[in-house]
Every structure is written in C-alpha cells, then in structure tokens.
Amino acid sequence: MSFRKVLAICLIFTPILFFGYLFQKYAINIPHWDDLAVRNTIADYLKTDSFIEKIRILFSQHNEHRIVLTRIFALLIYATQGFLDLKTLMIFGNLSLVGLLFIFYKNLQRSYTGPLALVPVAFLIFNIGLYENVFWGMASVQNFWVILLASACFYLLVHSFGKPNNVFFYLALLLSFTGTFTSSNGILIPLIGIGILAFQRRNRELIVWSVAVASFLFLYFFDYHKVPDTNLKADFSDKSLLVKGLFAVLGNAVDVSFIAPSRHLDISMATGVIITILAAMFAYQVLFKRYDLSQRNNDLFLLACLAFLVITCVGIVVGRIAYGIEVLLTSKYKINSVLILVICYIILLRSVPEWRQKNMITFAIILSILFNGFTYLADLPSVRYLRHERITDQFKIQHSDKEMPTQGIYAKLQRPEQTFYDALMPVLLGKQDSVKAPVNIQENETGFIISYANNNSSLDISSADAGQYTLLRSSENIYMFPDRIVTPNALRIKDYLNFGFLVKNQLKVNSFVSEFTKFYVRSGRYQLGFIRQENNQSHVTWTNQSIDIKTVQKEKPKQNW
Numbered sequence: 001m002s003f004r005k006v007l008a009i010c011l012i013f014t015p016i017l018f019f020g021y022l023f024q025k026y027a028i029n030i031p032h033w034d035d036l037a038v039r040n041t042i043a044d045y046l047k048t049d050s051f052i053e054k055i056r057i058l059f060s061q062h063n064e065h066r067i068v069l070t071r072i073f074a075l076l077i078y079a080t081q082g083f084l085d086l087k088t089l090m091i092f093g094n095l096s097l098v099g100l101l102f103i104f105y106k107n108l109q110r111s112y113t114g115p116l117a118l119v120p121v122a123f124l125i126f127n128i129g130l131y132e133n134v135f136w137g138m139a140s141v142q143n144f145w146v147i148l149l150a151s152a153c154f155y156l157l158v159h160s161f162g163k164p165n166n167v168f169f170y171l172a173l174l175l176s177f178t179g180t181f182t183s184s185n186g187i188l189i190p191l192i193g194i195g196i197l198a199f200q201r202r203n204r205e206l207i208v209w210s211v212a213v214a215s216f217l218f219l220y221f222f223d224y225h226k227v228p229d230t231n232l233k234a235d236f237s238d239k240s241l242l243v244k245g246l247f248a249v250l251g252n253a254v255d256v257s258f259i260a261p262s263r264h265l266d267i268s269m270a271t272g273v274i275i276t277i278l279a280a281m282f283a284y285q286v287l288f289k290r291y292d293l294s295q296r297n298n299d300l301f302l303l304a305c306l307a308f309l310v311i312t313c314v315g316i317v318v319g320r321i322a323y324g325i326e327v328l329l330t331s332k333y334k335i336n337s338v339l340i341l342v343i344c345y346i347i348l349l350r351s352v353p354e355w356r357q358k359n360m361i362t363f364a365i366i367l368s369i370l371f372n373g374f375t376y377l378a379d380l381p382s383v384r385y386l387r388h389e390r391i392t393d394q395f396k397i398q399h400s401d402k403e404m405p406t407q408g409i410y411a412k413l414q415r416p417e418q419t420f421y422d423a424l425m426p427v428l429l430g431k432q433d434s435v436k437a438p439v440n441i442q443e444n445e446t447g448f449i450i451s452y453a454n455n456n457s458s459l460d461i462s463s464a465d466a467g468q469y470t471l472l473r474s475s476e477n478i479y480m481f482p483d484r485i486v487t488p489n490a491l492r493i494k495d496y497l498n499f500g501f502l503v504k505n506q507l508k509v510n511s512f513v514s515e516f517t518k519f520y521v522r523s524g525r526y527q528l529g530f531i532r533q534e535n536n537q538s539h540v541t542w543t544n545q546s547i548d549i550k551t552v553q554k555e556k557p558k559q560n561w
Contacts, residue, residue, distance in 0.1 A: 008115035011365070015126040015372055016098070022128060022376075023094065025464050026383050027135055029087045029417045030390040034138045037062060039084055042074050043409045059181065059219070064227050066220060068181040070141040084413040086137035093133070093140025096148040097125050103151050104342060110298050111350060117361050123368035124342050129255060129375040131383045132331035142183045143335060147309070149179035150189045154304040157193055158297050161200050169205055173212055180216050185312045190216055192304050199287070199300065236318075241325065245317040247272030249328045250310070253337035257329075258378030259493050268329060275340055279306055282347050298350075302343050309336045309343075331379070377496045381485065387464055388482035391419050395480045396520070399425070420465050420538055421480065424531065427540050428471065428478060437543040439528060446552060447517035452483070452530060454509045459485065460534050462505040470514035471529035471540075472547075477522050480531070483512035518552040525549075 031039060045057045058068050073092045077085050104121050133139045153175035160168030176193055179186040190213040197206040236242065251271025257264040283306075286299045313336050320327050345364055352360055398404045398416060405411040421428070438453040450470050460466060468483040487495035488510045500506040512530075526549060529542040 005115050008119060011116070011119040012101075012122045015123045018376070019094075019126040019128065022383065023090070023134060026387045027087045027090055028387055028390050029085050029415075030394045031086060031414065032136055032138075032390060032393070034062070035086055035089075035136070038067070038070060038074050038089075038138050039410070039413050041071060042078060042084060043413060045071070045075065046078075046409055061225060064184045065142065066181045067138070067142055067183070069145055069178060070138055070182070073141055078413065082412070083415050089137035090135060090140050093137065093142075093144050096141075096144040099148045100151060100339070101125055103148075103155055104346070106155065107298055107301060108346065113349065113357065114361070116365065117349060117357075120345055120361070120364040120368035121342050123365075123372040124253075124338055124345070127338065127372045127375040128379050128383060129253070129331060130335055130338070131379055131386060133335060135383065135386055139332065143332070146179055146183040146186045146189075147335065147339065149175050149182060149186070150192075150308045151305050153179060153189050153193065154196065154301050154308070157196050158200075158301045158304065161202065161297060166205075173209065176213075177216055180220055185308075185315055187217065187220060188308050188311055192307055195307075196300065196304055242317060242321060244269055245321050245325050245328050246314060247276065248325060249313040249316055249333055250275050250337055250340060252329055252334050253341050255329070255334070255375075255378065258374075259491065264329060265325065271337075275344060278344055278347065279310065279340075282306070302346060306340065306343050309340050312336055331382070377493060380496075384461070384464070384467065385482060385484060388467060388469070391421070391465065392469065392480045392482050394419065395421060400477060400479050420533055420536075421531070424538055424540060428473070428529075432540065432542050434527070434542045434544040437530070437541065437545070439543055439545055441528075441545070441547060443547075446519070447515065448547065448549075450514045450528065451486075452512045452514075454511055456488075457509050458500065458506045459509050460505055461507050463533070463536050466534050468512040469531040469533065470512075470516075471531060471542075472521065472526040472549075473529060473542075474522075474524040474526045477524060477526075479516075479521055479526075481514045481516045483514045483530075485509055486511045486513055518549055521549050521551060523549060523551045 041057055041060065041062075045054055048054060048057070058071050059066055070089075073089055074084055077088050077092075081088065101118070101122055105118050108117050108121075128134070133143050153172045156168040156175065157172035160166070160172065163169075172193065176190045179189040190209070193209055194206065194213060197209055247269040248265060249272070251268040251273075254267055254271040255264060256267050260267075282299075283303055286296060286303045313333075316333050316336075317328060349357060349360060349364070394404075394417060404416055405414055440451045440453070442449040442451075452468065452470075467485065470481045470483055472479040472481075485507065486509070488508050489495050495501065495508050500508070526547055527542060528545045528547060529540065532539040532541070
C-alpha cells in the first residue's frame with residue numbers, strides 16, 4: 001500500500017474517531033421532546049395483538065411526517081435490550097453519516113480521483129456542528145437517514161442505466177419507499193427519481209416507477225391529517241425575507257457566531273448566494289450540455305442529491321420562517337448545508353484539469369481540517385449544555401413532577417439514567433445551612449435569569465457533567481436547571497485557544513447563568529441553591545436568597561401524535 005493511501009486512510013478516520021469519542025462522552029439515554037412520542041407509539045404497538053393495528057401504528061403520522069424507520073429501529077432496540085435505549089437509537093442515526101461517506105467515496109472513485117480526495121468529505125461530514133441531531137435519538141434517524149436513503153436511491157437509480165438486469169433499479173425503488181416513510185421530505189425521493197428516469201429516457205422503467213410512486217404517495221396521504229395550526233403564521237408577502245432565509249439555510253454550514261455573532265446571518269447568506277450560483281451553473285451543464293448520457297452519470301447523481309437538499313431547504317424556510325430567520329440558523333438544519341458544501345467541493349474538483357487536482361485537494365484538506373476543528377471549539381459549549389439539559393429534564397420528571405413511569409410497559413421502555421444527582425438527593429431534600437452568595441436575580445414576564453459571579457476562577461471540564469446547576473427548593477417542590485458558562489473575554493475564542501483549556505481542560509469562568517421560565521415551575525416561594533460539579537465530585541450550596549414564583553399558564557400545543 002502506498003504512502004498516499006495510508007495517509008488518506010489515517011486522515012479519513014481521524015474525524016470519525018474524534019466524532020465517536022465526543023459522542024460516547026456526551027450522549028445520554030434521556031428522552032428529549034419527540035423521543036417521548038416514539039416511546040408512546042412503541043408502547044401502543046406492544047400493547048395491541050392486532051397485526052393491522054400494529055401496521056397502522058407504525059405508519060401513523062407524527063406531525064407532517066411518517067417516521068416508520070425510526071419506530072422500526074426503536075422496536076429492534078427494545079427487542080434486543082429490553083428497553084428503549086435512546087443512545088443506541090442515536091448510534092443507529094449517526095451510522096447513516098458513515099453511509100453517506102461511503103456513497104461519496106464510490107462517486108469519487110468513478111472519476112479515478114486518488115483516495116486523498118475523500119479526506120475533505122470526511123472532515124466536513126463528521127463535524128460536531130451537527131450536534132442537535134447527533135445527540136437526539138428520534139431526530140438523528142429521521143433527519144440523517146432520509147438523506148442517506150435519498151443519496152443511495154439516486155446513486156443506484158442513476159447507475160442502473162444500461163445494466164443488463166434490474167437489480168439496482170428495484171433496490172432504488174425499495175430505498176425510495178423507505179425514504180418516503182422516514183421523513184416528510186422523503187416524498188421528494190420518488191419524485192426526483194421520475195426526473196432521473198425521464199432525463200435518461202428510460203421510458204419502460206419510468207412507467208413502472210411512476211405506478212410505484214403513485215402508490216407510495218397514496219399510502220403516505222391516506223388518512224392524512226393536517227398538522228394542527230399554531231399561533232404563528234408565516235407571512236409569505238415578504239418575498240425578500242423568504243429569499244434571505246433560503247440563502248441563510250443554504251449557507252448555514254459556515255457558522256461564525258462563535259467569533260462574530262452579529263455577522264453570522266450575513267456570512268451564511270453570502271455563502272448561500274455563492275452556493276446558489278454554483279448550483280445553477282452546474283445544473284445547466286448537466287441538463288443542457290450535449291454529450292452522451294453514459295458519460296454524465298456521476299454528475300446526474302450529484303445534481304439529484306443537490307436538488308433534494310435544496311428543495312428540503314426551501315421547505316424548511318417555508319415551514320419555519322414564522323419563528324424568525326434566526327431559527328433557520330440552528331444546528332438541526334445544518335446537515336443540508338454541509339452536504340451541499342461537499343457536493344460543491346466535488347463539482348469544483350472535477351472542473352479543474354487533472355494536473356491541478358492535487359493542489360486543489362491539498363487546499364481543500366487544509367480548509368476542511370480548519371473547519372472541523374473550529375466546530376469543536378465553537379460548539380463544544382452547546383454540546384455540554386445539551387447534556388446538562390437532558391439531565392435536568394430527567395430530574396424534573398423524577399423529582400419535580402414525579403412522573404417517571406414505575407410500572408407497566410412505559411416503565412420497561414423508559415428507564416431512568418443514573419446521574420450524579422442520585423447520590424445527592426438526601427442533601428438536596430434535607431436541611432442545610434444557607435450562605436451569602438454573589439447572585440443576581442432578574443425577573444421578566446415569562447421567567448427568571450439567575451447569574452452567579454465567579455470572577456477569575458477556572459473549572460475543570462474533563463468530565464461530561466462538570467459545571468454548575470441552579471436549584472430551586474420550596475416546602476413542596478424542588479427543581480434543577482443547567483447553567484451556561486460565561487467566560488471572561490468578549491471574544492470567547494480567546495478563552496478556548498489557550499494551553500489551560502486545550503491541554504488541561506481548565507476553562508476560565510467569569511460567571512454562571514441560568515435561565516428558566518415560569519411555565520414549568522409550580523407557584524411558591526423557593527430558596528435558591530447551586531450544585532458545583534467538578535472532577536466527578538459535587539458541592540451543594542444553599543444561599544440565603546429566595547424568589548417568589550407565580551406559574552404562568554401556557555397553552556399546550558395541538559398535536560396529532
């Protein structure tokens with residue numbers, strides 16, 4: 001094996017290993033939002049003996065989606081582990097990223113490009129900026145797998161052109177069906193498939209595919225219920241806002257909020273404009289440049305993937321713009337932009353002469369490594385906070401609301417995860433001396449912001465749960481909320497690019513800030529306290545300050561699940 005191949009393999013596996021290490025450290029088996037809906041439908045599935053009813057439950061709506069694949073994975077986990085392990089569900093979801101890497105490898109291989117060409121793809125795909133989906137069981141399957149199924153379907157369908165048998169064609173049809181019932185944007189897969197077959201002038205197969213697609217769509221919309229209306233309605237009269245939103249989603253992978261929050265939207269939109277121009281030029285070349293169909297299979301595959309991702313971004317803008325353009329820049333939608341960057345890289349690579357490809361690959365490797373490393377610095381605080389949120393969510397279910405299932409099928413599915421607070425409950429519920437502490441309390445219409453000054457100190461964040469947590473305790477109830485770490489420098493990256501953090505995991509702290517709403521806290525007078533978690537040790541402090549809370553009633557959103 002040549003040195004270049006060994007180097008390429010080492011570089012390709014480097015981001016995967018780092019990604020896996022961070023996942024193993026911070027992922028936790030605690031349900032988040034729609035995970036509970038998955039749990040509920042699995043419970044309904046297990047409780048019925050009717051085969052027809054089981055099928056109906058598997059294919060039932062979840063908002064506008066049919067999440068059959070997520071439910072099948074959840075059932076497999078329950079059958080093998082005896083409970084619904086959401087961390088395993090996340091692993092299933094994240095494995096789809098490996099599948100995407102393999103498909104792009106096969107695509108690059110067909111153009112006889114060296115193995116180093118795949119390195120930028122690996123560093124782009126396996127970045128921690130995707131954390132919202134990565135650490136969310138239901139969303140990782142739905143949002144990642146639908147893209148893998150779409151890409152695999154397009155690859156098989158495009159490259160089944162001219163094959164003596166129809167194995168690739170029918171496999172593509174199966175993947176199209178599966179993708180349709182994985183997420184709502186999965187219905188694009190069979191429709192784009194029609195475009196591929198029409199473009200390749202495969203009339204006989206087009207008829208078969210069209211009949212199958214009609215049946216897919218009939219099943220998808222059979223007994224389909226409109227998603228319950230929300231209080232927010234999108235204003236489609238502002239066309240400029242919609243265009244800005246689309247450019248922002250397309251360019252969301254380039255996230256500068258860590259170093260320049262005020263420029264994040266502008267940079268993302270600028271990136272989106274560049275991507276749009278490149279995509280339009282590429283589509284023109286593929287669709288209208290006259291040369292033999294068999295010579296442009298690779299390009300047609302890339303164009304199909306690009307169409308799927310861009311149309312998905314359009315759907316995101318239309319469906320979410322009512323919540324504000326900033327919502328479009330969240331991590332949950334970033335996978336689409338990242339993969340569009342991957343496709344743009346491959347397009348540019350193929351557009352340059354062979355003698356320049358090595359230089360371009362080298363340049364792309366450097367940029368992708370910098371991009372990947374930057375996401376770890378920028379998004380590690382969010383990854384840590386996400387885990388802490390999950391822990392305090394479970395605390396609320398267990399000890400605040402006392403709603404943790406203890407018997408029946410729900411108790412079998414949802415087992416409480418062991419956490420650091422288990423050993424602290426006698427201290428948290430018992431009497432303890434109060435102390436004066438540097439706490440600032442701000443109340444607004446919907447909640448409170450609690451800040452705890454901790455100037456010129458440092459925190460060892462080696463353990464996943466290290467940090468500070470805010471406690472509220474009354475004579476009847478107790479609550480715990482995660483704190484965000486505020487570092488001393490206005491430019492946060494300075495606090496992360498230093499020897500103490502990079503080598504010793506010591507993070508400088510200026511203050512801890514916790515924010516919570518009145519929606520989730522029962523009315524009462526609450527004593528304020530804190531848990532400092534560091535080096536796998538816990539220190540509980542109850543202050544001499546208290547706050548009066550009057551619960552704000554929140555209208556429960558209408559759901560179809």
